[in-house]
Amino acid sequence: MDGNADRQFVNSLAKGLNLLMCFTKERPLWSLTQMARANGMNLPTARRYLHTFIKLGFMVKDDSAKTFQLTPKVMQLGGWVFGSMGIRDRLMPHMKSIRNEMDVTTHCAVLDGNQILAVERILSSDVVNIDLSAGSRLPIHATSLGKAIVAFMDDREQKKIAGLLEFKPLTPHTITDASSFLKDLKMTRSRGYAVADQELNIGLKTLAIPIFNTKGQVEASFGVSFPWSRTQESGFEDRLIALLLEVKNTG
Numbered sequence: 001m002d003g004n005a006d007r008q009f010v011n012s013l014a015k016g017l018n019l020l021m022c023f024t025k026e027r028p029l030w031s032l033t034q035m036a037r038a039n040g041m042n043l044p045t046a047r048r049y050l051h052t053f054i055k056l057g058f059m060v061k062d063d064s065a066k067t068f069q070l071t072p073k074v075m076q077l078g079g080w081v082f083g084s085m086g087i088r089d090r091l092m093p094h095m096k097s098i099r100n101e102m103d104v105t106t107h108c109a110v111l112d113g114n115q116i117l118a119v120e121r122i123l124s125s126d127v128v129n130i131d132l133s134a135g136s137r138l139p140i141h142a143t144s145l146g147k148a149i150v151a152f153m154d155d156r157e158q159k160k161i162a163g164l165l166e167f168k169p170l171t172p173h174t175i176t177d178a179s180s181f182l183k184d185l186k187m188t189r190s191r192g193y194a195v196a197d198q199e200l201n202i203g204l205k206t207l208a209i210p211i212f213n214t215k216g217q218v219e220a221s222f223g224v225s226f227p228w229s230r231t232q233e234s235g236f237e238d239r240l241i242a243l244l245l246e247v248k249n250t251g
Contacts, residue, residue: 015039015041015049016049016052016053018039019035019039019046019049019050019053020053020058020070020074022035022038022039023069023070025136028069028070029062029065029067029068029069030067030068030069031066031067031068032046032047032050032066032068035050035068050068054068056073057071057073058070058071058073058074059071087108087110087119087211087219087220088108088119088120090211091108091120091211091220091222091247092120094106094222094247095107095108095120095122095222096122098224098240098243098244098247099122099123099124101243102224102226102236102239102240102243103124103125103126104124104126104224104225104226104230104240105121105122105123105124105126105224105225105226106121106122106222106223106224107120107121107122107145107208107222107223107224107225108120108121108145108211108220108221108222108223109138109145109146109149109220109221109223110149110219110220110221111140111146111149111150112137113164114140114161114164114165115137115138115139115140115146116137116138116139116140116143116145116146116149116221117136117137118136118137118138118145119220124226126226126227126230138200139165139166139168139170139200140161140165141165141167141174141175141181141199142168142170142171142174142175142196142199142200143196143199143200143206143208144193144194144195144196144206144207144208144221144223145194145206145208145221145223146194146221147184147185147188147194147195147196147208148188148193148194148208148209148210148218148221148222148223149210149218149220149221150185151184151185151186151188151189151194151210152189152210152212152218153218158182158185159178159182162178162181162182163178165178165181167181170199170200170201171198171199171200171201171202173197173198173199173202174199174200175199192209192245192248193207193208193209193241193244193245193248194207194208194209194221194223195207196208197228198228203227203228203229204225204226204227204228205225205226205227205228205230205231206223206224206225206226207223207224207237207240207241207244208221208222208223208224208244209221209222209223209244209245209247209248210248211248222244222247222248223244224240224244226240
C-alpha cells in the first residue's frame with residue numbers, strides 16, 4: 001500500500017514495524033548506523049525509534065558492542081496468532097498420529113507473502129532435521145509445504161507468485177527458474193501432493209498436502225520430512241502418501 005496516497009496510513013507506525021522486521025534469525029544484531037541505512041532514516045530518527053522500543057521492552061542495547069537486539073517480549077505481538085489459528089488445532093491430531101506411527105517430523109504452514117510461515121512442528125527421533133520452529137520462514141520453491149499451497153491456487157496467482165521468487169539454488173536439486181517451478185506445481189496438483197527431494201537440504205526429503213477452508217480455497221499445508229535414506233524402506237513412502245492423502249480428503 002502507498003502510504004503517501006492514503007490519509008489513513010500512519011507512516012511513523014509503518015516505519016517502526018519495518019524496523020522491527022529487519023531483525024531475523026540470520027541477523028539478530030544491528031548497529032544504529034546499519035539500522036538507519038537499511039530503513040532509509042537519518043541517525044537521529046533511527047535513534048528515537050530504537051530508544052522507544054527499548055523503553056517499551058521490545059529491544060535491548062549492548063553498550064559495549066553498540067548493537068541492538070529484540071527481547072522475548074516481541075512474541076506478544078504474534079505468538080497469540082499461532083495459538084488462535086484454527087488450522088493448527090485441526091491438524092494437530094493428524095500431526096501427532098503420523099509422527100507416532102511413522103516416526104517422521106510433521107509440519108503445518110501458511111503462505112506469508114513470497115515465503116512459507118511455519119505454524120507448528122513435531123519432531124521425529126531422527127537426527128536429520130531442519131532447524132525450524134513456529135514463526136520460521138522458508139522459501140516456497142524449495143519446500144513441499146510451499147509447493148502444496150501454491151499448486152492449488154489458480155493459474156494467474158501461481159504465475160504472480162512465481163514472478164516474485166528469487167529461486168536461490170540452496171542445493172544442487174533446488175528448482176532455479178519459474179518455468180520449472182510452474183511445471184512442478186502442475187505435477188503436484190495432478191498427483192495431489194507436493195514433493196521436495198533434497199531441494200532445501202541435502203539428505204532430507206519432504207512431502208506435503210494442501211489444506212482447504214470451507215470455501216474450497218487452499219489456506220495452509222501439512223507435510224512430513226524424513227532422512228532420504230528412509231526412502232529405501234519397503235512401502236515407507238507409499239504408506240506416508242496414503243496417510244497424507246487421507247488427511248487431505250478428510251480436512
